[in-house]
Amino acid sequence: MNLSKLYKIFIYVALLALAISIVIPVGWVFLASIKENSEFYGNPWTLPKGIYFQNFIDAFEKAKMGEYFLNSIFVTCLALLILLVVALPAAYVLARYRFFGSKLINIMFMGGLFINVNYIVVPIFLMFVDADKFLRLLGTDGFFLNNLFVVALVYASTALPFTIYLLSGFFVTIPRDYEEAAYMDGSGYFRTMVQIMMPMALPSIITVILFNFLSFWNEYIISMTLLTKDSKTLPVGLMQLMQAQKAAANYGQLYAGLVIVMLPTLILYILVQKKLTQGMSLGGLKG
Amino acid sequence: MRVKKVREKSIFITLCVAPAVILFVIFMLIPTFNVFKMSLYKWGGYSNNKEFVGLNNFKILMEDSNFFRSFQNTVLLIACVTIVTMALSLIFAAILSREKIKGQNILRVIFYIPNILSVVVISAIFSAIYDPNSGLLNSIIGIFRGTEKTPILWLGDQKLVIYSLVIAMIWQAIGYYMVMYMASMASVPESLYESANLEGASKIRQFFSITLPLIWTNIRTTLTFFVISSINISFLIVKALTNGGPDGATEVFLSYMYKQAYTNSSYGYGMAIGVVVFLFSFGLSALINFVTKREPLEF
Numbered sequence: 001m002n003l004s005k006l007y008k009i010f011i012y013v014a015l016l017a018l019a020i021s022i023v024i025p026v027g028w029v030f031l032a033s034i035k036e037n038s039e040f041y042g043n044p045w046t047l048p049k050g051i052y053f054q055n056f057i058d059a060f061e062k063a064k065m066g067e068y069f070l071n072s073i074f075v076t077c078l079a080l081l082i083l084l085v086v087a088l089p090a091a092y093v094l095a096r097y098r099f100f101g102s103k104l105i106n107i108m109f110m111g112g113l114f115i116n117v118n119y120i121v122v123p124i125f126l127m128f129v130d131a132d133k134f135l136r137l138l139g140t141d142g143f144f145l146n147n148l149f150v151v152a153l154v155y156a157s158t159a160l161p162f163t164i165y166l167l168s169g170f171f172v173t174i175p176r177d178y179e180e181a182a183y184m185d186g187s188g189y190f191r192t193m194v195q196i197m198m199p200m201a202l203p204s205i206i207t208v209i210l211f212n213f214l215s216f217w218n219e220y221i222i223s224m225t226l227l228t229k230d231s232k233t234l235p236v237g238l239m240q241l242m243q244a245q246k247a248a249a250n251y252g253q254l255y256a257g258l259v260i261v262m263l264p265t266l267i268l269y270i271l272v273q274k275k276l277t278q279g280m281s282l283g284g285l286k287g
Numbered sequence: 288m289r290v291k292k293v294r295e296k297s298i299f300i301t302l303c304v305a306p307a308v309i310l311f312v313i314f315m316l317i318p319t320f321n322v323f324k325m326s327l328y329k330w331g332g333y334s335n336n337k338e339f340v341g342l343n344n345f346k347i348l349m350e351d352s353n354f355f356r357s358f359q360n361t362v363l364l365i366a367c368v369t370i371v372t373m374a375l376s377l378i379f380a381a382i383l384s385r386e387k388i389k390g391q392n393i394l395r396v397i398f399y400i401p402n403i404l405s406v407v408v409i410s411a412i413f414s415a416i417y418d419p420n421s422g423l424l425n426s427i428i429g430i431f432r433g434t435e436k437t438p439i440l441w442l443g444d445q446k447l448v449i450y451s452l453v454i455a456m457i458w459q460a461i462g463y464y465m466v467m468y469m470a471s472m473a474s475v476p477e478s479l480y481e482s483a484n485l486e487g488a489s490k491i492r493q494f495f496s497i498t499l500p501l502i503w504t505n506i507r508t509t510l511t512f513f514v515i516s517s518i519n520i521s522f523l524i525v526k527a528l529t530n531g532g533p534d535g536a537t538e539v540f541l542s543y544m545y546k547q548a549y550t551n552s553s554y555g556y557g558m559a560i561g562v563v564v565f566l567f568s569f570g571l572s573a574l575i576n577f578v579t580k581r582e583p584l585e586f
Contacts, residue, residue: 218405
């Protein structure tokens with residue numbers, strides 16, 4: 001009896017310790033973001049004296065986090081849009097039809113699951129450098145580097161294998177009867193896909209949107225490499241703040257920037273956390 | 288009529304699949320191919336004089352002590368992070384899915400939080416935790432060992448810094464794998480535990496004889512993916528938190544590759560590193576797959 005009680009206490013202590021190690025640092029950042037700069041010297045555990053909102057104004061204006069925020073929203077939404085428009089039909093057709101080369105294409109996308117962006121970011125960058133050089137020879141401006149649209153396109157492309165894998169996995173499970181009934185009624189291929197199959201796939205589509213929203217919003221290696229000039233995305237802006245903080249000790253601004261980057265993902269997570277953790281067991285793995 | 292139908296179908300298929308294939312080929316397949324191709328050239332990047340040097344880049348690599356250092360660091364990171372994360376997430380998942388814990392749902396929600404944060408955010412949080420003077424960790428430790436002693440340099444000490452990274456990586460990964468294992472443990476039939484209870488098997492025995500064998504397939508796949516993703520996450524964290532410092536003590540595979548390619552502008556050499564890392568991660572996952580092979584159990 002005593003032993004099982006001890007075991008129970010041990011479990012609670014262990015679980016609580018882990019939970020605290022997560023909640024405290026994240027919560028501390030929120031408190032730190034409303035502290036004045038002078039409050040950062042000495043004990044880090046003191047509560048803020050008041051709400052110093054100037055940090056956020058500074059972060060938005062001086063550190064340009066406001067502009068980067070809009071960039072991030074633009075890139076993330078556009079990348080999601082491209083991804084869905086391209087991946088949904090492909091996943092549907094690959095799950096449903098056998099045609100010349102379908103096996104090869106399936107294998108290709110499966111292999112793509114193992115290609116990580118971090119390996120290929122250098123060649124992608126060099127490819128754009130070459131393309132821009134070529135465009136300049138033709139007398140036009142460079143197009144590919146420092147272009148938010150191109151970054152969104154690269155995001156969408158690199159997310160294709162995982163997304164198609166997840167969506168095809170779903171389409172395979174829907175019985176063919178639905179389509180046969182639709183064809184009987186004279187519905188064409190496109191209409192059947194858009195009006196019958198896609199609405200059924202809505203739960204999977206939402207999972208896809210959630211996972212990719214997080215990965216696009218948080219991504220920084222591609223955007224750091226491809227956006228070399230003024231326009232940046234939020235995580236890259238945050239890295240800049242981190243580096244600037246080492247020199248100038250502008251803590252308040254840094255933590256305000258931190259809150260700006262993580263607040264959207266936290267809000268989204270709290271709204272849909274059930275969906276996200278369920279979707280994970282459905283979708284399996286991420287790279 | 289039939290010919291028209293067949294034509295219509297092939298147009299439909301082409302229109303659906305072609306955009307995805309084109310994007311995939313341009314932005315993933317060709318760059319991957321280029322990694323391998325460029326590793327055979329000596330190339331400064333912006334200039335156009337690429338010189339074919341065969342396997343020379345790999346020869347230089349074999350004698351590059353910095354590369355070996357990054358190799359050691361990566362292996363140490365992978366080994367520590369994998370063992371601790373896997374063990375802890377399995378144990379916590381088993382506890383949360385087997386025991387009646389108050390506030391189970393809220394705990395699950397909390398544990399998953401690190402996984403939704405950007406690695407840059409995680410790095411910034413940990414640089415606040417590890418800060419030598421006003422960091423959260425040192426101020427807690429200061430209570431026990433006195434504040435007058437010299438502060439511990441979590442990110443400045445060459446021997447310590449790699450373990451500081453290990454902790455950050457475990458913190459980042461543990462919740463994700465825990466939720467994953469909880470999902471697969473939920474599919475283990477309850478009746479097995481009931482009969483084990485009747486026969487008086489202890490909880491630890493149940494964990495090793497029922498839970499682990501029955502979710503073994505899932506553990507195998509996650510292990511393989513975990514190792515590959517550790518190589519990537521270690522790069523992301525190092526890039527944002529230490530940038531390889533102090534003095535190369537946290538340089539990992541991909542951060543060294545990135546550094547060679549950009550800062551040092553030797554793209555060919557950088558890509559040779561990329562090829563080696565690529566082959567290494569494939570070899571490692573094949574090895575894990577081989578070592579962990581068991582007859583799958585049915586239930």
